[in-house]
Amino acid sequence: xxxxxxxxxxxxxxxxxxxxxxxxxxxxxxxxxxxxxxxxxxxxxxxxxxxxxxxxxxxxxxxxxxxxxxxxxxxxxxxxxxxxxxxxxxxxxxxxxxxxxxxxxxxxxxxxxxxxxxxxxxxxxxxxxxxxxxxxxxxxxxxxxxxxxxxxxxxxxxxxxxxxxxxxxxxxxxxxxxxxxxxxxxxxxxxxxxxxxxxxxxxxxxxxxxxxxxxxxxxxxxxxxxxxxxxxxxxxxxxxxxxxxxxxxxxxxxxxxxxxxxxxxxxxxxxxxxxxxxxxxxxxxxxxxxxxxxxxxxxxxxxxxxxxx
Numbered sequence: 001x002x003x004x005x006x007x008x009x010x011x012x013x014x015x016x017x018x019x020x021x022x023x024x025x026x027x028x029x030x031x032x033x034x035x036x037x038x039x040x041x042x043x044x045x046x047x048x049x050x051x052x053x054x055x056x057x058x059x060x061x062x063x064x065x066x067x068x069x070x071x072x073x074x075x076x077x078x079x080x081x082x083x084x085x086x087x088x089x090x091x092x093x094x095x096x097x098x099x100x101x102x103x104x105x106x107x108x109x110x111x112x113x114x115x116x117x118x119x120x121x122x123x124x125x126x127x128x129x130x131x132x133x134x135x136x137x138x139x140x141x142x143x144x145x146x147x148x149x150x151x152x153x154x155x156x157x158x159x160x161x162x163x164x165x166x167x168x169x170x171x172x173x174x175x176x177x178x179x180x181x182x183x184x185x186x187x188x189x190x191x192x193x194x195x196x197x198x199x200x201x202x203x204x205x206x207x208x209x210x211x212x213x214x215x216x217x218x219x220x221x222x223x224x225x226x227x228x229x230x231x232x233x234x235x236x237x238x239x240x241x242x243x244x245x246x247x248x249x250x251x252x253x254x255x256x257x258x259x260x261x262x263x264x265x266x267x268x269x270x271x272x273x274x275x276x277x278x279x280x281x282x283x284x285x286x287x288x289x290x291x292x293x294x295x296x297x298x299x300x301x302x303x304x305x306x307x308x309x
Contacts, residue, residue: 018101023231030143075114104140142168
């Protein structure tokens with residue numbers, strides 16, 4: 001029988017956005033970036049109340065279909081507790097459906113809020129598992145949970161019945177590395193952008209990406225001079241170029257000038273990893289082209305606190 005939570009508990013969660021793939025590490029590499037959503041969850045006498053401010057305020061649902069609410073309930077179930085009612089207030093800074101991990105951040109926020117209300121019975125591995133299940137891959141969610149860079153993977157059981165296992169480990173990030181996001185003013189559906197990917201790739205392209213993923217794990221930790229080489233990819237970005245032409249144009253524009261630019265997640269955001277500042281002339285050109293420029297630090301792990309309302 002689940003334990004009943006008292007009325008008046010309040011969990012506050014600050015969860016960073018994320019950038020997935022980092023070029024070659026498709027559904028594997030992730031990086032937490034310093035743009036945050038804040039979610040407050042309060043136990044109330046009954047019912048469900050949802051308020052949303054900031055990014056997505058005009059589009060996101062305010063009922064039980066909200067991803068934060070779904071993840072919150074999954075977290076409460078995993079922690080073996082229940083609440084008489086819930087009030088959820090989300091203040092969002094992460095752009096929605098732009099390749100900066102907004103959905104993963106919502107899932108992480110819900111699970112971590114539930115864990116905080118329950119007294120922190122869930123460990124980081126369980127939080128990664130629960131939040132990743134909403135997306136079907138762990139790169140974004142794991143980055144938001146653990147902070148820094150993550151190497152993640154999925155174990156799919158052969159029985160076809162047992163749920164997949166989502167795993168991740170943190171990787172130290174060189175202190176000089178910064179990130180700059182160029183964010184177009186249109187959305188990209190992860191599912192739609194995935195549909196353009198081929199069902200098979202050549203052995204040559206697979207070998208290329210394996211090598212560049214290995215290079216990237218070294219570049220991000222100790223050799224940032226290898227970031228350009230480590231962000232090269234042949235498995236997904238070339239196929240997505242036709243459906244994300246603005247993104248592809250800016251990735252190529254920056255890479256031709258020596259910057260480690262890549263498609264962030266499923267896009268349409270262009271992410272650049274660098275140690276030296278990007279010249280203002282280039283950033284001004286991006287702004288003139290209608291792209292929002294966001295300069296970001298590498299973020300730490302999700303943070304949460306508990307209080308009484």
